[in-house]
Amino acid sequence: MxxxxxxxxxxxxxxxxxxxxxxxxxxxxxxxxxxxxxxxxxxxxxxxxxxxxxxxxxxxxxxxxxxxxxxxxxxxxxxxxxxxxxxxxxxxxxxxxxxxxxxxxxxxxxxxxxxxxxxxxxxxxxxxxxxxxxxxxxxxxxxxxxxxxxxxxxxxxxxxxxxxxxxxxxxxxxxNCASRGMRVRLAGKTSHAAAPQDGLSPAAAMARLMPALTGLGQGRALDADYALTTLTHAELGEATFGIAPGRGELWVTLRTVSDARMAQLVNDAEALVREVAEDERLEVEITYDDVFExxxxxxxxxxxxxxxxxxxxxxxxxxxxxxxxxxxxxxxxxxxxxxxxxxxxxxxxxxxxxxxxxxxxxxxxxxxxxxxxxxxxxxx
CATH class of the missing domain: 3.40.630.10 (Zn peptidases)
Structure with a gap:
């Protein structure tokens, strides 16, 4: 040139x-x-x-x-x-x-x-x-x-x-690794902050899910079993002191070397989320964005x-x-x-x-x- x-x-x-x-x-x-x-x-x-x-x-x-x-x-x-x-x-x-x-x-x-x-x-x-x-x-x-x-x-x-x-x-x-953004929405019921027992807060579910989801994939060697889950965003309730929360949201990025391993990781993550949501009597919605094969x-x-x-x-x-x-x-x-x-x-x-x-x-x-x-x- x-x-x-x-x-x-x-x-x-x-x-x-x-x-x-x-x-x-x-x-x-x-x-x-x-x-x-x-x-x-x-x-x-x-x-x-x-x-x-x-x-x-x-x-x-x-x-x-x-x-x-x-x-x-x-x-x-x-x-x-x-x-x-x-x-x-x-x-x-x-x-x-x-x-x-x-x-x-x-x-x-x-x-x-x-x-x-x-x-x-x-x-x-x-x-x-x-x-x-x-x-x-x-x-x-x-x-x-x-x-x-x-x-x-x-x-x-x-x-x-x-x-x-x-x-x-x-x-x-x-x-290049496969990856996708997993968005978990948890829905319960709000209540007055003076009476949280009359609502249904996602706080306990989120506290369980954050370490459990990241525990599904720790990265390590880039071999066929490589999986990495990264918590990128969390939100609980509204920015106020008067309302016990009724909703929560987690964003997690899932990453694997292969599409087959990604399918397995998705199944494991979804099963975990639904199990915790059921335990805590919460409604749950799971969606995906930024999906890369x-x-x-x-x-x-x-x-x-x-x-x-x-x-x-x-x-x-x-x-x-x-x-x-x-x-x-x-x-x-x-x-x-x-x-x-x-x-x-x-x-x-x-x-x-x-x-x-x-x-x-x-x-x-x-x-x-x-x-x-x-x-x-x-x-x-």
């Missing part, structure tokens, strides 16, 4: 960074991306996929595989505190996971494809909405338009603080990325351990050979979702180069 190209892509990344849109609201980001893809001479640009998703098709007209490169459009509902000159201009929202950088690298692929078309098959650039909530991947893949672009191979990346800047981490098999890398796709990382002269670390956090990229591995690699943001870089996180611009050539090498290996 020439210094001029890097400067241009960096300026684009800063522009995207200044205008973050959270999951489900990516209207202007999608419009900006679609316009750039038109400028980069895509044969076809599709919009409105699975919400505000975008796809660009570069078709050689010659029989061959369809290669997908996927990135994310959405930002986070977190106030940015980087102090950067190009910091978010939207109060309470920021690109604090690096999706602005991911988009920029895929747009760098588009710029290269405009100059040199695939020799066979097709390249499809996938810009997915709502990754942060886990809703975007399933919605994108379920959209009727996806049948027109369904890839045979699909690649993605995520930047990774804690890994040396510009280095690559890659694993076979499980790549496990993400699994295909061996063939991993080998292509490993070769691409070598071509890009990126230090490569192979591992058998998945990341603990979740990704809805696993949706694209249904029907395709899919793999995600991790691109180092720096060993001392602020963590993802921190208010002082910012994507490191100097890794743009590495990610773009790896994607382009993978594309070349499959479609010339």
């Amino acid at each position: 020439t210094p001029e190209t890097l400067a241009r892509l960096t300026a684009l990344r800063h522009e995207l960074h200044q205008h973050p849109e959270i999951s489900g609201e990516e209207v202007q980001t999608a419009a900006r991306v679609a316009g750039l893809l038109q400028d980069y001479q895509a044969d076809e640009v599709l919009t409105g996929i699975g919400g505000h998703g975008v796809a660009a098709i570069y078709d050689s007209g010659v029989e061959g595989p369809t290669v997908g490169i996927r990135c994310e459009l959405d930002a986070l509902p977190i106030e940015e505190l980087t102090g950067a000159a190009y910091a978010s201009q939207v109060l309470g929202k920021g690109h604090l996971c690096g999706h602005d950088g991911h988009m920029t690298m895929v747009l760098g692929v588009a710029e290269a494809l405009a100059a040199e078309r695939p020799k066979r098959g097709r390249v499809v650039l996938i810009f997915q909405p709502a990754e942060e909530t886990g809703k975007g991947g399933p919605a994108y893949r379920a959209d009727p338009a996806f049948a027109r672009i369904a890839p045979d191979y699909v690649f993605s990346l995520h930047n990774l603080p804690g890994l040396a800047r510009g280095a690559v981490e890659l694993c076979n098999g499980p790549a 496990a993400c699994t890398n295909h061996e063939d796709a991993v080998n292509i990325l490993a070769h691409a990382a070598t071509e890009a002269a990126a230090p490569l670390h192979r591992t058998d351990l998945p990341q603990r956090f979740s990704e809805d990229f696993g949706q694209f591995g249904k029907g395709a050979k899919a793999a995600m690699f991790w691109l180092g943001a720096g060993e001392d870089h602020p963590q993802l979702h921190n208010p002082d996180y910012d994507f490191p611009d100097d890794v743009i050539p590495v990610g773009t180069g790896i994607f382009l090498s993978a594309v070349r290996s499959l479609v010339g």
